[in-house]
Amino acid sequence: MSTPQTPAPPLAVSAAVLVREGHLLVVSKQAAPGLFYLPGGKPDPGETAEEALHRELAEELGITLRHHRFLAEIHATAALEGVPMRMRVYEVDTSDTPRPAAELAALRWTDGRDPDLRLAPAVSGQVVPLLRERGLLS
Numbered sequence: 001m002s003t004p005q006t007p008a009p010p011l012a013v014s015a016a017v018l019v020r021e022g023h024l025l026v027v028s029k030q031a032a033p034g035l036f037y038l039p040g041g042k043p044d045p046g047e048t049a050e051e052a053l054h055r056e057l058a059e060e061l062g063i064t065l066r067h068h069r070f071l072a073e074i075h076a077t078a079a080l081e082g083v084p085m086r087m088r089v090y091e092v093d094t095s096d097t098p099r100p101a102a103e104l105a106a107l108r109w110t111d112g113r114d115p116d117l118r119l120a121p122a123v124s125g126q127v128v129p130l131l132r133e134r135g136l137l138s
């Protein structure tokens with residue numbers, strides 16, 4: 001007899017919305033250099049979503065967050081792993097200048113309308129419309 005399988009929990013991701021002058025910061029990783037999404041990543045074992053947010057932003061962009069505020073929980077398919085993902089998105093603020101480090105390939109500021117910029121579906125389909133609705137993007 002087969003044992004019923006408990007479905008795997010969705011992939012947890014913490015990600016940051018950093019907006020300056022109506023433009024959202026997006027990054028691409030060496031693993032997929034043509035695809036842009038919010039800076040952030042998966043919590044390490046034992047780490048909270050907020051701890052992961054602060055660590056990932058320090059590792060990827062060399063910035064210290066002054067402040068973070070929960071914005072939304074997004075359910076989508078993870079752009080790299082292709083599995084169900086639960087992404088906690090925080091609006092963040094820093095006085096530091098983000099610079100790409102470690103595994104990042106590039107960094108861009110976008111109003112969400114650049115025709116040449118390929119955004120992950122969760123960002124173009126859910127995050128950008130939410131920010132536009134709140135009047136945060138140009």
Ligand SMILES: Nc1nc2c([nH]c(=O)n2[C@H]2C[C@H](O)[C@@H](COP(=O)(O)OP(=O)(O)OP(=O)(O)O)O2)c(=O)[nH]1
Pocket residue numbers: 013014015029037038039040041042043076077078079080081082085087103120121122123
């Ligand atoms: N950070 C982030 N990940 C996203 C977004 N949209 C989206 O589908 N994802 C997916 C891409 C990946 O499948 C997964 C996060 O992986 P990641 O590669 O950024 O995370 P990580 O830094 O912890 O990865 P790793 O190298 O330690 O494995 O979530 C987004 O806006 N931001």
